[in-house]
Amino acid sequence: MSARRIAVVSAGLSTPSSTRMLADRLADATLHQLSTRGVEASVDTFELRDYAHEITNNLLTGFAAPELESMINTVVSADAIIVVTPIFTTSYSGLFKSFIDVIDKDALIGKPVLIGATAGTPRHSLAIDYAIRPLFAYLHAEAVSTGVFAASDDWGGTGDQVAPLGARIEKGAAELADAIARRDAATSSDPFDPSNYLRGGDSFENLLGGFAGD
Template sequence: MHTTDRTYRIVAISAGVSEPSSTRLLTDRLTQKSLQHLEQLGLVAEGGVIELAPIAGEIARATTTGYPGELLREKMRQVAQADAIIAVTPVYKAGPSGLFKSFFDILDDDVLIAKPVLLGATAGSGRHALVIDQQMRPLFAYLRALTLPTSVFAASEDWSSTELGSRIDRAAIELSQLVASDVAAQISGKTWDAHRHDDSRTTSEQLIEDDAFDYDSPLMRLAVGR
């Protein structure tokens, strides 16, 4: 059992848009189970969920202008400061949603270095089960995140299956063990300092905290449509 005064932070990202949302339901189950296993390891942990649907307009604006607004910058700050990420998307037309992909497109390439990431997806049919391995893992590999061996896919018929609960539990155990190892802190610091960061993208924690741009200037307000 680990003992520490530190509070670990799990940030879950849900790209569900319906109400109620099976994507949000899977996100919540993964988050709750991960926090439970961290507690069993003797760690203090807290979790939060970033819903992408309410900030879809902000994401679209940042995609076209290159400059995120304050609300989106706060969400990015949460991602940068997290000890682990749970990323869950609905599957549309045999791929992760455009909203999900757009959010990660505007993150600085180094924000997720060595950060444990639990991948999840929901769909109406089991035919989409390979989307996580074929499309989501390559995205997070490019971002140099530590994706867990176990991912969780839930089709409509899976919600009544005990296998889904077992898979959620297995993925949560893997996440909790990686978080407890502090692997992200040991790797990401040196890697971040060794790379040049493009100031045209202000999504990294460093650029956010340094206020690299004056977002309230007349020119910047015009650029972002405010």
């Protein structure tokens, strides 16, 4: 059986970031769940703040810098994706949405996705279902049933306060592992064909070479 690849996208802005902490725990739990199913897998983790300028420039100019091209290609060619965003003003962060906006709208069709979100208060937990899940439904990705939300209290508690977050992480990871295990390994797209993953198909190299998208 071919090894599987999981791409992890964290939209946290601070260092250290609770968003990254949740992303790492979801990734570790998914790898463990896959291991129990006899499936070998690896993880590529990306912090969107490291690509913030490139994402903005892509939105403004219509083409992606090589570093952003490479990252997007790795994400969309993975067997599954784990995405975690902080909740700002009752929805996903602007950086997270901007990243989604520079990916071709067809690049995530059928892709298993595990959604995570973080915020200071549990009041924002429903944002996964009324904001983030519809976004991936529009992209025809296959988000697993369980979304994992972590509030500040989930990290600072002890005993019974910690267990619910751990249980949610394990449930979401198990669902993603099931979705990965029942699919054939993904076939990597051509890294020299940005039309496979970039909205408009525009890259820096292609524009220099005379390529122009819509």
